Amino acid sequence: MKQLTGIVATMVGLCLLFVTVGFAQGGPGKGLKWSGSGGWAPGSPYQRLYNPSTVETVTGTVESVDRITPTKGMSYGVHVLLKTGQETIPVHLGPAWYIERLDTKLEKGDKADVKGSRITFNEKPAIIAAEVKKGQNTLVLRDGSGIPVWAGWRR
Numbered sequence: 001m002k003q004l005t006g007i008v009a010t011m012v013g014l015c016l017l018f019v020t021v022g023f024a025q026g027g028p029g030k031g032l033k034w035s036g037s038g039g040w041a042p043g044s045p046y047q048r049l050y051n052p053s054t055v056e057t058v059t060g061t062v063e064s065v066d067r068i069t070p071t072k073g074m075s076y077g078v079h080v081l082l083k084t085g086q087e088t089i090p091v092h093l094g095p096a097w098y099i100e101r102l103d104t105k106l107e108k109g110d111k112a113d114v115k116g117s118r119i120t121f122n123e124k125p126a127i128i129a130a131e132v133k134k135g136q137n138t139l140v141l142r143d144g145s146g147i148p149v150w151a152g153w154r155r
Contacts, residue, residue, distance in 0.1 A: 038075025040095040042151050046070050050117045050128045050146035058127065060084035062110045067096055070121070080106055082114060082127075090126040091116065094141050098150040104137040111135075117146065 041047065063081040070077060070092065078099040079092045091114050093099050093106075106112060116129040130142040142148050 038095055038097065040074065040077070040098075040148065040150065042147050044074075046074060047146070047148065049119045049121065050130075050142065051119065052117065052145055054118045055116060055130065056118055056127075057113060057115045058082065058084050058089065059111070059113045062106050062108055062112055063088060064108055065106055068092075079126075080112075082112065087125070090121070090124075091132075092121070092126060092128045093132065093139075094129075094148060094150060102139060104134060104139055106132065106134060116142075 060082040063083045065078065065080050067076045068079050069075070075095055075097065077092060077095050079090050081088055082091050111134070113133040114127060114129050115131040115133075116127040118125060118127055120126070128142075128146075130140075130144075130146065132139040132141065140149060
């Protein structure tokens with residue numbers, strides 16, 4: 001009986017140890033970087049650049065579609081260079097793991113209307129897109145306060 005009690009006590013102790021280590025490691029939702037977000041989670045330093053008070057709509061032609069890594073430690077994202085009547089401005093769409101799975105694709109030469117927050121990124125003007133309209137299709141990327149739609153993707 002003493003031996004059985006010792007085995008049970010050891011098993012309980014090991015279970016508690018594993019649970020404690022699991023909590024110490026953190027889990028989904030702990031901190032600002034969600035599991036699998038690649039740094040694109042709401043509240044991350046990059047996402048805090050979006051400012052609803054600087055939202056504007058620009059219209060132009062897509063000059064290029066590129067992959068960029070906005071800040072150190074993030075997974076790469078998709079951005080386009082949009083040539084308007086006044087400027088050619090980078091438009092940040094979102095993480096490639098989300099954007100590249102959408103049905104509507106932006107390509108060089110496409111006409112597009114972009115609604116988003118004008119920011120200064122790497123000391124140059126840029127727009128973080130909330131919506132992109134191409135023909136009859138509209139890509140909704142963020143809500144009115146700038147929360148990205150991929151924050152709830154696959155929940």
